[in-house]
Amino acid sequence: MRISSIEAKLYRIPPAARIQDSIQRIAKWEFILTTVTTDTGVAGTGFCYTLGLGGTALRELVETYLTPLLLGEDPRNIERIWNRCWWELHGLGSGGMSRFALATIDIALWDILAKQADVPLYRLLGGARERIPAYGSGINMHLDGEPLLDQMRGFLAKGYRAVKMKVGRDNPQEDIERVGAVRKLIGPGVKLMLDVNQKWSAGEAVRRAHSLRPFDPYWLEEPILADDREGHAHVRRGAGIPIAVGETLYTRYEFADYIRLGAVDVIQPDIPRAGGITECLKIAKLAESHNLPVAPHFLMELSVHLLCAVPNGLILEDLQGGSLTELGILAEPICVENGELSPPARPGHGIVFDPAVLRRFEVIGKPTDITWTRS
Amino acid sequence: MRISSIEAKLYRIPPAARIQDSIQRIAKWEFILTTVTTDTGVAGTGFCYTLGLGGTALRELVETYLTPLLLGEDPRNIERIWNRCWWELHGLGSGGMSRFALATIDIALWDILAKQADVPLYRLLGGARERIPAYGSGINMHLDGEPLLDQMRGFLAKGYRAVKMKVGRDNPQEDIERVGAVRKLIGPGVKLMLDVNQKWSAGEAVRRAHSLRPFDPYWLEEPILADDREGHAHVRRGAGIPIAVGETLYTRYEFADYIRLGAVDVIQPDIPRAGGITECLKIAKLAESHNLPVAPHFLMELSVHLLCAVPNGLILEDLQGGSLTELGILAEPICVENGELSPPARPGHGIVFDPAVLRRFEVIGKPTDITWTRS
Numbered sequence: 001m002r003i004s005s006i007e008a009k010l011y012r013i014p015p016a017a018r019i020q021d022s023i024q025r026i027a028k029w030e031f032i033l034t035t036v037t038t039d040t041g042v043a044g045t046g047f048c049y050t051l052g053l054g055g056t057a058l059r060e061l062v063e064t065y066l067t068p069l070l071l072g073e074d075p076r077n078i079e080r081i082w083n084r085c086w087w088e089l090h091g092l093g094s095g096g097m098s099r100f101a102l103a104t105i106d107i108a109l110w111d112i113l114a115k116q117a118d119v120p121l122y123r124l125l126g127g128a129r130e131r132i133p134a135y136g137s138g139i140n141m142h143l144d145g146e147p148l149l150d151q152m153r154g155f156l157a158k159g160y161r162a163v164k165m166k167v168g169r170d171n172p173q174e175d176i177e178r179v180g181a182v183r184k185l186i187g188p189g190v191k192l193m194l195d196v197n198q199k200w201s202a203g204e205a206v207r208r209a210h211s212l213r214p215f216d217p218y219w220l221e222e223p224i225l226a227d228d229r230e231g232h233a234h235v236r237r238g239a240g241i242p243i244a245v246g247e248t249l250y251t252r253y254e255f256a257d258y259i260r261l262g263a264v265d266v267i268q269p270d271i272p273r274a275g276g277i278t279e280c281l282k283i284a285k286l287a288e289s290h291n292l293p294v295a296p297h298f299l300m301e302l303s304v305h306l307l308c309a310v311p312n313g314l315i316l317e318d319l320q321g322g323s324l325t326e327l328g329i330l331a332e333p334i335c336v337e338n339g340e341l342s343p344p345a346r347p348g349h350g351i352v353f354d355p356a357v358l359r360r361f362e363v364i365g366k367p368t369d370i371t372w373t374r375s
Numbered sequence: 376m377r378i379s380s381i382e383a384k385l386y387r388i389p390p391a392a393r394i395q396d397s398i399q400r401i402a403k404w405e406f407i408l409t410t411v412t413t414d415t416g417v418a419g420t421g422f423c424y425t426l427g428l429g430g431t432a433l434r435e436l437v438e439t440y441l442t443p444l445l446l447g448e449d450p451r452n453i454e455r456i457w458n459r460c461w462w463e464l465h466g467l468g469s470g471g472m473s474r475f476a477l478a479t480i481d482i483a484l485w486d487i488l489a490k491q492a493d494v495p496l497y498r499l500l501g502g503a504r505e506r507i508p509a510y511g512s513g514i515n516m517h518l519d520g521e522p523l524l525d526q527m528r529g530f531l532a533k534g535y536r537a538v539k540m541k542v543g544r545d546n547p548q549e550d551i552e553r554v555g556a557v558r559k560l561i562g563p564g565v566k567l568m569l570d571v572n573q574k575w576s577a578g579e580a581v582r583r584a585h586s587l588r589p590f591d592p593y594w595l596e597e598p599i600l601a602d603d604r605e606g607h608a609h610v611r612r613g614a615g616i617p618i619a620v621g622e623t624l625y626t627r628y629e630f631a632d633y634i635r636l637g638a639v640d641v642i643q644p645d646i647p648r649a650g651g652i653t654e655c656l657k658i659a660k661l662a663e664s665h666n667l668p669v670a671p672h673f674l675m676e677l678s679v680h681l682l683c684a685v686p687n688g689l690i691l692e693d694l695q696g697g698s699l700t701e702l703g704i705l706a707e708p709i710c711v712e713n714g715e716l717s718p719p720a721r722p723g724h725g726i727v728f729d730p731a732v733l734r735r736f737e738v739i740g741k742p743t744d745i746t747w748t749r750s
Contacts, residue, residue: 023462024462050466050467051466052466053440053463053464053466053467054436054440054464054466054467054473056435056439056440057432057433057435057436057439057440057472058432060431060432060435060741061429061432063741064431064432064741064742064745065428065429065431065432065745068743068745068746069745069746069747084747084749087398087399087749088428088747088748088749089428089429090623091425091426091427091428091429091623092425092428092429092471092472092475093468093470093471093472093474093625093648094471094601094602094623095468095470095471096467096468096469096470096471096472096473096474096625097432097467097468097471097472097473098429098471098472099468099471100467225628226469227469227626227628227629228628229632230632230635248465248466248468248469250468250471251602253600253602253603254602257604257605257632260605273468366435366438366439367439368443370439370440370443370444371443371444372444372459372463373463374459374462374463
């Protein structure tokens with residue numbers, strides 16, 4: 001079995017809802033979709049995403065640099081391919097952008113392997129359960145009062161027993177009021193996660209955590225810059241709230257350092273950023289060996305396979321305005337039911353994009369609508 | 376003063392000598408040159424490089440994503456521009472490829488600022504000295520016997536009082552023989568650095584270090600994977616040879632972690648990989664506050680400004696087959712004299728490329744000669 005062709009396409013897609021956190025607003029998602037075809041006719045689909053910048057560069061990496069290396073390789077040699085490509089790209093960084101390019105390939109290879117084995121991907125990866133809870137994730141730094149509560153009511157109406165909201169207003173009192181109002185609405189039985197998106201310093205994070213602890217947060221996410229591991233250890237020691245980190249980490253070594261420092265409670269890998277399924281499995285198993293749960297960032301339609309494969313899967317993120325189903329780009333929706341998600345039953349990862357819809361968002365040459373997204 | 380245009384070009388240039396270390400052979404350097412022009416007519420030149428993969432992707436990042444953000448900005452707001460761009464690109468990684476794109480811009484901005492101030496760049500950055508020693512760096516994993524000694528004789532003939540060679544043969548005895556022969560040739564008064572290019576595990580590195588210590592190495596460079604900071608701390612404790620690390624690190628946070636762990640003796644930032652002059656100055660000053668010397672990786676023609684600006688500059692790397700002068704792409708050579716390099720006296724960084732030579736190596740569309748470089 002040999003790889004006979006690789007095709008990478010770029011799409012710029014507006015979010016299905018306003019996406020605003022403490023540090024940025026996302027005007028466009030970029031998705032890079034990669035189709036890896038084999039000489040047996042079996043094809044796999046991989047993808048990665050950006051927050052609006054870098055898509056054409058990632059398409060270049062896949063098309064110009066990875067494709068000529070991979071044509072003719074046996075796609076079932078996933079570890080061999082991952083490691084060879086990682087080393088080829090290593091001069092561009094152990095983490096960072098080269099991981100996204102590697103991920104689009106890696107995800108497609110796992111899709112091929114599972115299709116070849118005629119099983120849904122999660123069974124090939126381990127098979128720990130058939131469904132996993134998800135939470136409604138509001139990227140809602142701009143919402144207060146009734147609009148904020150309406151978003152949360154929407155999550156509850158969909159059956160979620162866990163919700164997330166953004167914090168990090170300049171005025172701490174506003175965070176206290178917003179979080180207090182949400183806790184009052186959802187009652188004590190629903191989990192409430194708070195996400196800072198790296199805005200605070202370590203000392204400030206502890207101070208803010210104490211002011212928010214009365215509302216019983218289930219976790220406090222990225223309280224400070226993810227590069228600052230010692231800082232996270234300090235926050236974890238002082239906050240009295242479990243600390244969730246991982247969406248802006250790229251390598252298993254970074255997760256290992258966080259764990260070694262005692263700086264994290266909930267491990268949150270992002271499958272494309274971490275370089276695909278291969279690396280995320282290692283991160284999940286590293287976490288398992290340290291008695292830590294895994295709750296991936298974003299892309300619940302793919303992450304559901306990882307979480308249904310490992311015993312330490314905790315919960316999936318249904319990011320409002322960013323789920324593939326909500327963006328309208330899937331041929332067959334993948335939907336949360338009663339607050340839980342099951343992997344599609346078909347072989348592979350089962351994520352089937354709608355080519356007719358995608359075509360409307362394709363970037364053939366270069367996008368020309370780039371503007372600052374942060375102040 | 377406003378940025379009026381930014382132009383990025385890609386060149387693929389064969390090394391001037393065979394470049395082979397323990398893990399790879401470099402067939403082509405890629406250089407991305409960026410010209411930032413202002414409405415006053417003053418222009419700056421920035422650049423970054425790859426080991427042969429990723430050049431068109433970096434050109435894309437600069438052209439398509441950074442340029443529209445930067446047109447109209449005041450180029451003298453270097454910290455403001457660096458930090459805004461870093462955050463815009465942060466969703467692609469805190470380190471990794473986005474740093475290269477940022478570096479080409481940052482280097483051009485410092486060039487503009489120094490030209491505007493009518494001083495060579497090193498004076499603007501601090502002004503600690505007029506010249507700094509360099510070492511002859513042989514990327515010579517493929518050389519034994521007389522060809523190896525001939526390379527070292529060449530370094531001595533150019534006036535170098537310090538040389539570097541590659542180690543990491545599968546058979547440790549071959550490393551011992553090669554290093555022993557070089558030490559015998561150069562005598563006890565010339566510094567001898569050994570570079571492993573991340574090949575060993577931590578335990579193996581200590582074992583190998585002990586076998587090479589009789590030849591009095593000045594430093595042991597990247598003995599193990601740069602992601603493995605704890606491992607480097609172990610090697611440093613056990614090797615009895617100063618440990619040099621940094622060329623594959625990207626952020627000041629990574630250097631801070633290395634220092635905090637006691638895992639490094641010689642700090643080796645690579646200016647493009649670290650995101651330019653702005654970040655490397657911070658790394659150099661971080662090192663100074665921990666009583667550690669700085670010896671940058673590669674690109675001595677630019678690094679000379681950094682090392683002549685800070686008190687803790689140690690030595691420059693003249694990488695055989697890779698200096699800009701040796702590649703023949705400079706309009707005015709920048710040469711080591713008596714084993715030392717001085718920054719060009721003209722305003723700015725003083726690196727002037729020869730457009731007629733560069734034209735022969737320009738990649739207009741996509742390169743088509745990509746092959747595996749590692750086994």
